[in-house]
Amino acid sequence: MASDHETGTLDHIAVERIDSNPENPRLNFRQGELEELQESIRQYGVQVPIAVYKKGRRYVLIDGERRWRCSSKLNLKTIPALIQEEPAPLQNLLLMFNIHALREQWDLLTIALKLPTIISLLEDERGKSPTETELSTTTGLSRSVIRRCRLLTDLPKKYQNQLLGELKKPKSKQALSEDFFIEMEKSLKTVMRAMPGVVSDKNRARDCLLKKYKDKVIDNIVDFRKMAKIARAKSVDADADAARTAIQRLLDDPDYSIDEAWNDTVAEAYVERDIVSRIEHLLSKLGEVGRTEIDEDVRDKLEELVQRARAILEADE
Numbered sequence: 001m002a003s004d005h006e007t008g009t010l011d012h013i014a015v016e017r018i019d020s021n022p023e024n025p026r027l028n029f030r031q032g033e034l035e036e037l038q039e040s041i042r043q044y045g046v047q048v049p050i051a052v053y054k055k056g057r058r059y060v061l062i063d064g065e066r067r068w069r070c071s072s073k074l075n076l077k078t079i080p081a082l083i084q085e086e087p088a089p090l091q092n093l094l095l096m097f098n099i100h101a102l103r104e105q106w107d108l109l110t111i112a113l114k115l116p117t118i119i120s121l122l123e124d125e126r127g128k129s130p131t132e133t134e135l136s137t138t139t140g141l142s143r144s145v146i147r148r149c150r151l152l153t154d155l156p157k158k159y160q161n162q163l164l165g166e167l168k169k170p171k172s173k174q175a176l177s178e179d180f181f182i183e184m185e186k187s188l189k190t191v192m193r194a195m196p197g198v199v200s201d202k203n204r205a206r207d208c209l210l211k212k213y214k215d216k217v218i219d220n221i222v223d224f225r226k227m228a229k230i231a232r233a234k235s236v237d238a239d240a241d242a243a244r245t246a247i248q249r250l251l252d253d254p255d256y257s258i259d260e261a262w263n264d265t266v267a268e269a270y271v272e273r274d275i276v277s278r279i280e281h282l283l284s285k286l287g288e289v290g291r292t293e294i295d296e297d298v299r300d301k302l303e304e305l306v307q308r309a310r311a312i313l314e315a316d317e
Helices: 031-044 065-073 089-100 108-112 115-126 132-139 143-153 157-167 178-194 202-214 223-231 240-250 258-265 267-289 296-316
Strands: 010-014 050-055 058-063 078-084
Touching: 031 065, 050 065, 058 065, 058 078, 058 089, 065 078, 089 115, 089 132, 108 143, 108 157, 115 132, 115 143, 132 143, 143 178, 157 178, 178 202, 178 223, 223 240, 223 258, 240 258, 258 267
Parallel strands: 050 078
Antiparallel strands: 010 078, 050 058
16 A cells, blocks of 8 residues: 555545544544444444545544544554545635534534634635624524524633533533523523613623522523513513512522512513413404304304403403
């Protein structure tokens, strides 16, 4: 076998001459996934060639890090590889995204941590910061994924490291998830926008909410959406002062849950707004019925609705 390999060829390369790509967003390789692939390679060999580019006398991975890691673990001497030209820094990063970023096993945080570098390289190349749409087109990520990524990249390093530690564990053993931090950050942003000054120390607020989640005081990350709705109490004509007090208590009292704050402040107001919305929709539909004959079942339900509405109105007099 030749000691060197030409660009554009498919050949077998010494496993020990290959290095991982420093721009690969993927940081975590869970043991269970590697063991399953390793057993497959032990039995059948590497069925799909990896992709690399030449760097001096060595090679850098573009695609196939798990296959390469497993081959190294099995002490294989060579691995089939497609040799490509060395990409420019931006092209290298975008190759990583376009090849890998949408694969199911990837953690969102590992993608998010590379976005600032991509944005910086695009700024250098184009002379201006890319729009969200341009970033989406360039990376292959949807705009909603980019927005979720930015919530993670805006987290202080302390929380990113905490999350990275969790992501190294099997899914079943993770106490915290990316979705937890995303929902918490969205909620805190709404609170700070709707109630200026109520969050005096954002990290202290994060720590309080984290502890509540670990202690099961908050038992569902979707509850953070209720916290955001409490902060928007004015929008449903609820008591804004009571809502502000509840939010402050949520960020101070370790035993006060979001559900308790919800029921103490805006639960009834949001129910009433929902009823209004549904009544408006029903009135619109009734307008479409007009004077035509209606089904007996519809008539019965309308009569029941009239009776219930009359009872509520009379009780309120």
